[in-house]
Amino acid sequence: xxxxxxxxxxxxxxxxxxxxxxxxxxxxxxxxxxxxxxxxxxxxxxxxxxxxxxxxxxxxxxxxxxxxxxxxxxxxxxxxxxxxxxxxxxxxxxxxxxxxxxxxxxxxxxxxxxxxxxxxxxxxxxxxxxxxxxxxxxxxxxxxxxxxxxxxxxxxxxxxxxxxxxxxxxxxxxxxxxxxxxxxxxxxxxxxxxxxxxxxxxxxxxxxxxxxxxxxxxxxxxxxxxxxxxxxxxxxxxxxxxxxxxxxxxxxxxxxxxxxxxxxxxxxxxxxxxxxxxxxxxxxxxxxxxxxxxxxxxxxxxxxxxxxxxxxxxxxxxxxxxxxxxxxxxxxxxxxxxxxxxxxxxxxxxxxxxxxxxxxxxxxxxxxxxxxxxxxxxxxxxxxxxxxxxxxxxxxxxxxx
Numbered sequence: 385x386x387x388x389x390x391x392x393x394x395x396x397x398x399x400x401x402x403x404x405x406x407x408x409x410x411x412x413x414x415x416x417x418x419x420x421x422x423x424x425x426x427x428x429x430x431x432x433x434x435x436x437x438x439x440x441x442x443x444x445x446x447x448x449x450x451x452x453x454x455x456x457x458x459x460x461x462x463x464x465x466x467x468x469x470x471x472x473x474x475x476x477x478x479x480x481x482x483x484x485x486x487x488x489x490x491x492x493x494x495x496x497x498x499x500x501x502x503x504x505x506x507x508x509x510x511x512x513x514x515x516x517x518x519x520x521x522x523x524x525x526x527x528x529x530x531x532x533x534x535x536x537x538x539x540x541x542x543x544x545x546x547x548x549x550x551x552x553x554x555x556x557x558x559x560x561x562x563x564x565x566x567x568x569x570x571x572x573x574x575x576x577x578x579x580x581x582x583x584x585x586x587x588x589x590x591x592x593x594x595x596x597x598x599x600x601x602x603x604x605x606x607x608x609x610x611x612x613x614x615x616x617x618x619x620x621x622x623x624x625x626x627x628x629x630x631x632x633x634x635x636x637x638x639x640x641x642x643x644x645x646x647x648x649x650x651x652x653x654x655x656x657x658x659x660x661x662x663x664x665x666x667x668x669x670x671x672x673x674x675x676x677x678x679x680x681x682x683x684x685x686x687x688x689x690x691x692x693x694x695x696x697x698x699x700x701x702x703x704x705x706x707x708x709x710x711x712x713x714x715x716x717x718x719x720x721x722x723x724x725x726x727x728x729x730x731x732x733x734x735x736x737x738x739x740x741x742x743x744x745x746x747x748x749x750x751x752x753x754x755x756x757x758x759x760x761x762x763x764x765x766x767x768x769x770x771x772x773x774x775x776x777x778x779x780x781x782x783x784x785x
Contacts (some may be wrong), residue, residue, distance in 0.1 A: 390451075402414060402537070402539075431466065432456060435459065460476070471490060504631065509574075512531075512538075513536045515556065518764070544562065559580040585704075592618075606666055622676075624697070632647055633647040641670060642666075645665075685770050688721045690721065699750075708730040709760055711773060713727070714774065724753070
């Protein structure tokens with residue numbers, strides 16, 4: 385089953401589909417604009433690159449490619465291979481844990497997830513579904529298509545200040561880093577649904593102070609697996625917990641604590657794979673406790689220090705009350721394989737810091753490099769990537785504490 389935008393138009397007609405700072409589109413008007421753009425596309429059954437800079441241009445191009453009988457590729461470059469089946473679109477993983485890969489997404493897997501999310505998160509009274517994540521990311525594009533599928537108004541949020549200017553009941557899908565930098569929001573910001581990065585307990589307290597009238601929800605997932613788990617943060621948060629399993633999701637935890645997902649929301653595989661995956665192993669390590677998922681950290685983030693596998697999350701947990709924020713990551717070393725670097729924001733006195741960590745961490749888990757910065761650098765997708773931080777360290781981007 386393929387995605388057909390015209391079916392949504394026939395249901396929602398004069399409802400507002402898109403809202404930008406300078407204009408709005410009803411579903412009928414958006415259909416007309418997409419039809420005009422599709423007429424300019426002369427190919428059929430081909431891969432077409434869609435990476436327009438502005439949200440408005442991206443949306444029109446993305447929908448026009450589908451309407452013209454082609455397949456959107458949301459990436460920087462076109463892949464060299466064609467998919468074996470008709471995809472909804474082809475995306476590219478962020479590369480935050482390794483080399484970016486082309487993945488294939490079909491429409492039924494997202495549509496089923498939209499239906500369940502609508503029931504689970506109760507969007508009935510919400511008229512706007514918004515995001516600040518670029519539409520070239522899985523989170524951004526997922527939010528756009530969720531809004532259109534449910535007949536809501538999609539709004540792209542450019543700056544944190546816009547959260548105070550909302551005029552209708554709004555659900556915001558966001559990565560934690562974006563809302564943590566906000567100064568608050570309008571009373572119309574009813575729900576904030578966070579994904580693309582785990583929220584710390586300290587971060588949760590900050591958000592509860594900034595958005596006291598908003599329901600805070602956290603979900604865990606990936607480009608390949610979509611929704612895996614979720615939790616209502618207004619009921620509190622246990623350290624490392626990412627909530628209960630999403631409906632119809634099953635997990636297997638391997639002896640090495642790898643997380644293997646089986647669900648109807650899985651992607652159709654990486655481009656070039658011959659068989660659609662029946663289950664998927666995510667990048668994170670974790671465990672289940674009373675049907676709640678706890679994360680230990682990403683496999684790719686493990687620091688190999690002298691043969692010891694060190695989880696950055698263990699170091700960060702030990703430092704959480706000694707700095708405003710921190711991230712641990714590995715840096716190359718000829719003798720140890722990797723040494724441990726710790727980037728700190730507004731840390732306590734170094735002598736006190738070292739003395740405290742000596743009590744809290746064994747010697748092989750204590751950092752060799754203590755670094756400072758005015759903020760934790762993020763990728764252009766607003767995510768924290770330890771691979772990116774390592775590259776910045778090697779370029780001399782941070783100061784020694």
